[in-house]
Amino acid sequence: MKTAKWKGILLGTIMAVGLAGCSESGSNTASGASKNVYPEKAIVVVAPSGPGGGWDRTARTFTKVMTESKLVDGSMMVENQPGGGGTVFLASYVTQDAKNDYKLFTGSPPVLINHLKKEGNSPFGHNDTTPLAQLTKDYGSIVVKSDSKYNDLQSLLDDLKKDPTSVTFAGGSGPGSMYHLVSILPAYKSGIDHKSIKYVSYDGTGEAMTALLGGNADVLATDASSVTQYVKAGEVKVLAVASPERLGGELKDVPTMKELGIDAEFMIWRGIFGPKEMSEDALSYWNDKLQEMVETEEWKTAMTSSGWESDYKNSEDFKLFLDQQNDQIAELLNALGMAK
Numbered sequence: 001m002k003t004a005k006w007k008g009i010l011l012g013t014i015m016a017v018g019l020a021g022c023s024e025s026g027s028n029t030a031s032g033a034s035k036n037v038y039p040e041k042a043i044v045v046v047a048p049s050g051p052g053g054g055w056d057r058t059a060r061t062f063t064k065v066m067t068e069s070k071l072v073d074g075s076m077m078v079e080n081q082p083g084g085g086g087t088v089f090l091a092s093y094v095t096q097d098a099k100n101d102y103k104l105f106t107g108s109p110p111v112l113i114n115h116l117k118k119e120g121n122s123p124f125g126h127n128d129t130t131p132l133a134q135l136t137k138d139y140g141s142i143v144v145k146s147d148s149k150y151n152d153l154q155s156l157l158d159d160l161k162k163d164p165t166s167v168t169f170a171g172g173s174g175p176g177s178m179y180h181l182v183s184i185l186p187a188y189k190s191g192i193d194h195k196s197i198k199y200v201s202y203d204g205t206g207e208a209m210t211a212l213l214g215g216n217a218d219v220l221a222t223d224a225s226s227v228t229q230y231v232k233a234g235e236v237k238v239l240a241v242a243s244p245e246r247l248g249g250e251l252k253d254v255p256t257m258k259e260l261g262i263d264a265e266f267m268i269w270r271g272i273f274g275p276k277e278m279s280e281d282a283l284s285y286w287n288d289k290l291q292e293m294v295e296t297e298e299w300k301t302a303m304t305s306s307g308w309e310s311d312y313k314n315s316e317d318f319k320l321f322l323d324q325q326n327d328q329i330a331e332l333l334n335a336l337g338m339a340k
Contacts, residue, residue, distance in 0.1 A: 038101060038281045042075045045272075046105040048089035050082045052206020053172050054223050058106040058135065058270045061302050062293075069296045071289050082203040085173035087114050087122040094128045098275050101282035104132070108270045109178045112326045116333055117176035118340045126322045130274040130283060133290040134313040134321065136303070139243035140182035140266035141254075143220040143227050143236050145212060153186060153239040153260055156219065160187050164196035170217035172205035176338045179208070182266050183221035185242065186257060188336065189264045195337065212236070223268045224251055225307040242266040249307055269311065271318060287315050 045063055047056040056078070063076040081089040089105065097103050107126075115125030142153060150156045159166055164187070171179025180201070184194040200217060202208040205226045212220040213235060220227075220236075224243070228250040230236040238254045241247055242265050246256060257264040272290065274282065293299055294312040303310045313321055333339040 038279070038285050039072070039074055041102060042077060043072070044077055044079055044103045046079050046081050046089060046093070046103065048081055048083075048086035048105060048107075049172065050204035050206055051080055052209070052226075053204035054108060054138070054226060054268070054270060055086070055106045056080060056204065056206075057226075057306065058108075061306060062106070062135070062272060065293055065296065065298045065302055066289070069293065069298045071293055071296075084120065084122075085114060085177050085201065085203075086110050087120065087124075087174075090114070090122055090124050090128075094124045094276065099277045099279075100275050101279055104272055104274050104286075106270060107273050108268055109325070109329065110173055111273070112322065112329050113177055113181070113333070114174075116326070116330050116340065117338050118333075119176050119338070120174050121176075121340050126273075126319075126326070128276050130276055130278040130315070131318040131322055132272040132274050132283075132286045132315050134269050134271040134311060134318045135290075135294065136270045136308040137311040138223040138225050138268040138270065138308060139241050139247070140179075140185065140268060141222060141224040141227060141241045141251075142182075142186065142239045143212070143222060143230075144218065144239060145215075146235055146237055148218070148237065150219075150239060151237070153255075153257070153262075156239060157186060157190055157192065160192050160197065161190075164193045165198055167218045168198045168200060168216075169219045169221055170200050170202060170208040170211045171221045172202050172208040174201045175199060176333070177201070178268065179205075179221045181332065181336075182242065183219070184336070185264045185266060186240065186262050189257075189262045224254075227251075228307040247307075251307075269321075270308075271313075283315065290314070 045059045047059040049055045059078045063078055066072050111126050114122040144150050169183040173179045180199050183199055184197050188194040205222050208220055211217045224241050231250045240257050241254050242257050294310055
């Protein structure tokens with residue numbers, strides 16, 4: 001009887017342990033099945049332009065801060081894919097990487113403009129992507145070489161009024177693009193024949209700046225943050241910025257267009273985009289990580305050193321904002337006769 005009793009107790013114990021093991025194993029399996037394992041390999045962030053421009057600097061700042069703040073365990077790398085002011089890359093991305101969670105790209109208003117403009121337009125726009133986050137805001141600026149005869153915006157506008165073809169503007173994107181709009185904005189708002197202004201496009205602000213400094217252009221239309229290092233080095237002068245109020249740092253003494261009696265503003269946001277059919281795991285991951293990133297000291301330091309202003313919107317808010325700005329840009333392009 002004693003032996004039978006101990007056998008019963010031993011059998012019960014073995015069964016209990018076995019059931020517990022099965023339960024734990026089942027729990028781990030369920031947990032493993034629902035666990036977000038993204039990312040499992042390197043992330044590529046594409047700047048659809050040459051080195052030195054806003055897209056390139058945004059991509060490199062983003063990857064650098066994400067790595068330095070240890071918000072990502074794996075590696076992140078930046079690729080430059082210039083061409084057509086971003087249209088060449090976007091066409092390839094939409095058609096070939098619609099489900100590629102491991103390829104992101106940086107964008108700004110040209111994502112909208114290129115889809116809406118008449119000349120060289122793209123069949124693809126922000127609705128063919130997954131907007132992940134707006135990160136910063138910047139403003140358009142009108143820039144000349146330090147030895148230029150133009151010391152203020154009015155003298156430039158006076159020459160344009162006499163002969164709109166007498167001044168050559170350079171910009172880091174194509175005709176009808178963001179920098180083209182910035183270049184003609186003061187003239188348009190001043191009643192000058194903006195359609196006759198000579199605008200030469202380059203693949204990125206770096207190339208456009210080289211053209212200005214090399215004497216191949218008279219004026220550069222670009223984002224304010226891209227020129228601070230050149231202002232500090234004494235290589236260029238900024239005649240005006242298209243911001244609601246004066247900017248700080250190296251540009252603190254530069255007047256706004258509104259100060260000069262020109263009712264014009266042009267905000268240049270920059271953000272991160274993913275593929276249209278991005279997985280829920282990847283979208284959730286980036287919503288969390290990007291929100292964490294903009295609160296880090298590394299990000300705040302990067303904003304100061306770049307001359308940028310952080311302006312974060314999550315995926316949902318960013319998409320709503322893009323829909324609104326899309327309507328605004330369509331209205332402006334129509335007014336300029338540049339809409340498709």
